[in-house]
Amino acid sequence: MSNRYSDKRAVVIGAGMGGLPAAQALADYFREVVVLERDFLPGDATPRPGVPQGKHPHGLLGGGLKALCELFPDFPSTLLQAGANSLDSGLEVRHEYPGQEPFPARDLGIATFTMTRPLLELAVRSRVQERANVVFRDGCRVVAIGATADGNAVASVSYKNRDGKLEILPADLVVDASGRAKPTLDFLQSTGREMPEETVxxxxxxxxxxxxxxxxxxxxxxxxxxxxxxxxxxxxxxxxxxxxxxxxxxxxxxxxxxxxxxxxxxxxxxxxxxxxxxxxxxxxxxxxxxxxxxxxxxxSRRRHFSSTEEFPRGLIPIADSVCRFNPVYGQGMSAAAQEAVVLRKLLAAHAGDADPLAALGREFLSAIESIIENPWSLAALPDLAYRDARGKRPADLEKSIEHHMAVIQAARHDPDIHKQFIEVLNLLKPVAALKALPVMPKAIGEVVKAENSASN
Ligand SMILES: Cc1cc2nc3c(=O)[nH]c(=O)nc-3n(C[C@H](O)[C@H](O)[C@H](O)COP(=O)(O)OP(=O)(O)OC[C@H]3O[C@@H](n4cnc5c(N)ncnc54)[C@H](O)[C@@H]3O)c2cc1C
Incomplete structure (x- = not known):
């Protein structure tokens, strides 16, 4: 199959858990992939300033591991060699919900690993560093994404190098995995475009x-x-x-x-x-x-880039730059890896096109909406149950919470419901799989209803 990216350069901003899987996907197609990272990347599994959350526990969900395995063949071996602990999600994770007995330990066939975030990042980075056409430039802080003269496409990335000097790197594709989307938002603003709508x-x-x-x-x-x-x-x-x-x-x-x-x-x-x-x-x-x-x-912040009109050619925000999830539910890295898998599929789909970048960004941003929707709605449900939580409550919030709590209760007694529940929590199945389960709502919804009406 022809590869029309093979004369092109992709630049990835940020060597975190969004940028690294994206770089791996791009390396299969682009002549060169340059990863620009503001931190000096350590040779061992130590936290670094650009990823302050790295000092806190990071769970890798089954869905995240599956995505990383699609991108990095035999990735479990890489993790085990790095020292990670294997983890059986049914037998070795204890979920405790107030007022309920914990789930019985069951073999649900959902495997993942526990480790620190720096170790996971080091393991992923070591695999990307094996790629001959990926160049890491650490100690390099991106200051702007440059536009073509008509403002319709990306043309370059400007960054301050290790000596503090400004350098400009021509780029056909820019993946913004900086976590906060500042380079993307600045680009949209400087080219006179609207800001994306956000759900917060x-x-x-x-x-x-x-x-x-x-x-x-x-x-x-x-x-x-x-x-x-x-x-x-x-x-x-x-x-x-x-x-x-x-x-x-x-x-x-x-x-x-x-x-x-x-x-x-x-x-x-x-x-x-x-x-x-x-x-x-x-x-x-x-x-x-x-x-x-x-x-x-x-x-939590979700940017609806896919709804903006005339999204610029060659620009792809990914991972936290598109959606930051409440970390309590341990979803961000797994969603990021799933997004990189989508990117790889789209790169493959367009590899033979005369102009492979023409629709890539827009299609990517649309395709990841369904990936984001699962973790987002899983987290929004319990978050919006709090009276003080800010955000638009869906009309069926109480009913959904009642159903969710009923699923949790039923999961203790029913191994099949237990398996489906843990698969959904691990982003291995869509939330819709839970909605279809025939369970009886319990009283929690009544409490939420009373709380919410007291606040109105
Ligand atoms: C307290 C906490 C706990 C969490 N726990 C979990 C968990 O259990 N499981 C889970 O899956 N997720 C968890 N997350 C979420 C997870 O950390 C993120 O979703 C994930 O790291 C997103 O990847 P990213 O690449 O978008 O951002 P990051 O991984 O944060 O990487 C961004 C990178 O971009 C670099 N960068 C930024 N600006 C520039 C620039 N201008 N130039 C060059 N480089 C730049 C940064 O230095 C950094 O290396 C947690 C988050 C927090 C805050």
Whole structure:
């Protein structure tokens, strides 16, 4: 098959979990792929300033692993060699919902891994670095995407190199994986285009994360424990997750003024106040390493680039640049990898076209809407249950929450519902699969209804 990209250069802005899978997809087609990253990329699995969230636990969902395996053959071997822990989502993850017994441990056939975010990124980066036509330029901060004279297409990327000097790199395609979409939004503005419409859900969520060595007699029975909040009355939640170095992340989260503390004793006391004692039991006699890190996440933000008219040729925002999900649900990296798979399919579909870039960007932005919709609606449902959450509530919110809670209850007793629920949470199946399940709504919707009518 002919490859009409083979004389072209693609530039990727950002070597994070959106940029790296995208670079891998592009490397199959483009003559050269240049990845520009403002950070100096470390040779080991240490957090870096450009990815401050890297100090917090990052779950790789089954759907994310599947996408990475499509892009990087035999990727599980890469992860295992790097030191990641294999994880069976049915047997080794304990989901705790207030007022309900945890799901029984079941073999659901959903495998993934636990590790730190820097280790995952290092493993993915090492695979992209094997590609002869991918060039990494780290310590290079992008300042602008340049336009053609008519403003209809990208032409170049300007960046400050390691010496602080401005360089201009001609580009046929620019993938904006900078996380905040600033280069894309600046480009749209400078070429006189409208800004994309946005959907925002204000959650005012704060994460506090500590790293512990847990004594053997307190080690959790599963590699991951997730204690969900007592929504909508209380927002406190907790996560315990095994790292590759044998230590454990313990992360506490809360909304609004109920911020989890960053000091040792107060952190443990907050853990003791969670709806179950699992997190507290694990950390109460554990040895704390380093500082407790905090991360404030004010809002989930989805940019509807696909609805903007005349989106410029050769520009592709991806991952968090298009949609930032509430991190509590652990979806962002997995959605990013799924988007890169879409990119690769579209690159293949247009490889023989006389002008392969003509429709690529627009088609990509439309195609990823359905990928984003799943994690977005999964997260919006519990987020909007809170009275203080900002955002437009769908008319059927209460009914949807009732149904969701009924699915969770039914999943304890019914292995098939359990499997489907965990597959949806892992982005392996669309949310529609849950809506089709015949379960009886429970009382939680009544609580939400009362909360929401009290706020009106
Ligand atoms: C506290 C927290 C916990 C999270 N937990 C999870 C989780 O459990 N599971 C999950 O899947 N997701 C999680 N996420 C989300 C996940 O981190 C993101 O969705 C994911 O990293 C998005 O990838 P990205 O490439 O868009 O952005 P990033 O991975 O953040 O990468 C952006 C890159 O662009 C670089 N960059 C930015 N501007 C420029 C510039 N001008 N020039 C050059 N380089 C630039 C940055 O240095 C960085 O390397 C969490 C997020 C937070 C905040």
């Amino acid at each position: 859900i204000g959650v005012d969520f704060v994460y506090s994360t500590a790293v512990y060595t847990i004594p053997p007699d307190a080690t959790p029975a599963t590699k991951v424990v997730v204690t969900m909040p007592n929504a909508p009355e209380a927002s406190r939640m907790g996560i315990v997750l095994l790292r590759e170095d044998g230590k454990w992340f313990a992360a506490l989260g809360g909304r609004g003024a109920d911020t989890p503390p960053a000091g040792g004793d107060a952190f443990t006391a907050y853990a003791a106040s969670l709806p179950t004692s699992s997190v507290y039991d694990a950390i109460k006699d554990a040895t704390l390493h380093g500082h407790i890190e905090q991360f404030a996440f004010p809002e």
